[in-house]
Amino acid sequence: MNEGDPGAGREARPRRADARRNQEALLDAAAAVFVESGVEAPVRDIAARAGVGTATIYRHFPTRADLIIAVYRHQIEACAEAGPALLEAGPTPHAALGRWIDLFVDFLVTKHGLAAALRSDDTAFDALHAHFLDRLLPVCARLLDAAAASGEIRSDLEAYELMRGVGNLCIGAESDPRYDARRLVGLLVAGLRRPH
Structure with missing residues (x-):
């Protein structure tokens, strides 16, 4: 050169x-x-x-593990970056939270099978899980705080509780066609609203 x-x-x-x-x-x-x-x-x-x-x-x-880890990290980053953009786009913080939770559900579906695929590499899985929490908990907390500050939702829910609850509602959804996890997650998010 x-x-x-x-x-x-x-x-x-x-x-x-x-x-x-x-x-x-x-x-x-x-x-x-x-x-x-x-x-x-x-x-x-x-x-x-x-x-x-x-x-x-x-x-x-x-290796397949390299690809799976890269997809998982890519999805974490996309989900993390979407939070502030959705909050800015509105129309309300509660609506932004609902849209972000939809993306989070999509992410959880993509994550299906990750643990089994990485079973032989526990340290990689542990690092990914820590990265998941480090990147997504603050985004969820910011969305929750904005919706609570606007008076749209109750203010006594922690981001970890919400993310854990959504995750639990998604367990097994891919293997049971009669179970619509997205519908139940939507009911959960709607239930966060303060009564008028």
Whole structure:
């Protein structure tokens, strides 16, 4: 590389941005396949959804555990970033909380099968769980605080309690077609409202 070439540095940045976008598209595709077929879905299904070859996936994620961990982290970040955006978009803090909880439910569905897939790597799972709590608890707390401050919901609920309750309502939903976890979670969120 010629140090005197002013264009040399500019050329590398778009490639990094393109690579990041491509990796995010691949992770979105993997998450969608995991929701439909579980974390043991064939890599070729993920590659087909992402529009890439299986070699591309293995180049980025040499093992299934690497891919699952990356999808899980990607979903955590998307859920964390959505909270403030939803709060800003309104129309009310309670509505933003409800939309965020919907995203959280989607995330929990994607997470299905993670523990079994990572059973051989307990330290990786522990680190992911800590990251999950570190990133999502403050977002949920901010949404709860805003809705309570606006007078829309009761103020005596902790973010951990709500997230744990939603998680518990989602257990087993994927294996029982008669059970609609999203409906029950919606009732839970509606039940947070203060009586008029």
